[in-house]
Amino acid sequence: MLKELIDKFYLDKERDREQHHFYITDAGKCSRAIFFKFKNMPRKKMTPEILRMFDHGNYVQMQILNALFGLGIVRASEINIPPQQLISGRADAILTLDNELYVVDFKSMNSMIFQKLEAAKEENINQIQLYMHFFEIPKGILLYVNKNTLELKEFALNYNPALCENLLQDLAALKIKIEKNIVPLRLSGYPENWQCRYCQFKEICKITGQKEVSWEAFKKKVQEGEGLDFLNNNI
Ligand code: SF4
Numbered sequence: 001m002l003k004e005l006i007d008k009f010y011l012d013k014e015r016d017r018e019q020h021h022f023y024i025t026d027a028g029k030c031s032r033a034i035f036f037k038f039k040n041m042p043r044k045k046m047t048p049e050i051l052r053m054f055d056h057g058n059y060v061q062m063q064i065l066n067a068l069f070g071l072g073i074v075r076a077s078e079i080n081i082p083p084q085q086l087i088s089g090r091a092d093a094i095l096t097l098d099n100e101l102y103v104v105d106f107k108s109m110n111s112m113i114f115q116k117l118e119a120a121k122e123e124n125i126n127q128i129q130l131y132m133h134f135f136e137i138p139k140g141i142l143l144y145v146n147k148n149t150l151e152l153k154e155f156a157l158n159y160n161p162a163l164c165e166n167l168l169q170d171l172a173a174l175k176i177k178i179e180k181n182i183v184p185l186r187l188s189g190y191p192e193n194w195q196c197r198y199c200q201f202k203e204i205c206k207i208t209g210q211k212e213v214s215w216e217a218f219k220k221k222v223q224e225g226e227g228l229d230f231l232n233n234n235i
Helices: 002-013 032-037 048-071 110-117 120-134 162-178 202-208 216-227
Strands: 076-078 090-097 100-111 139-148 151-157
Touching: 002 090, 032 151, 032 162, 032 202, 048 076, 048 090, 048 100, 048 139, 090 120, 110 139, 120 139, 120 151, 120 162
Parallel strands: 100 139
Antiparallel strands: 076 090, 090 100, 139 151
């Protein structure tokens, strides 16, 4: 009854979508997984429970943003980076503290991960560094929220131009591979790398092999029966 309807609501929102440009959350992530997203490859489906947990995280973050509005320090919220060709993204907030501007990004997580968190996560640092880069604001704060207890942890960061340059260069190189249909290398540390553990493209990555390959040759191999059956219906 209701459960099925609610599950369907979440699953419908999560249909595979072809990606046409980079998001700031892609920065520093596995190039191959991003390539597969651009090619709209079939991916392991998320369960309605996981999708509801993401949704819950968004509500928790809104609650924190409301508190910051109450303090009167929010200068902008949900603000898009200035338009440019390579990448798009939206920062959670820009605040003023002690007469200085800060870009702020909220991250929510469960208690188990929150309790172990001693430093800002690398993928979150990449993201906020690019916000600082595009907004030309040299200070940022990553604010982590424990979804179970609503405890907070924060990490202040200064702009790192060299890191941003590297991240943007990597994305520009990946853009060329996507246009030329070259499947990038696997991540080093596959399959133990944390990104592989949560990757929705694990199956297709396994049959693609370690090296860079031509996307057309890979599709031919799958269509000739050397790949997984489900891929034949999707490429
Ligand atoms: S399994 Fe690992 S290497 Fe392969 S696409 Fe996913 S994240 Fe990348």
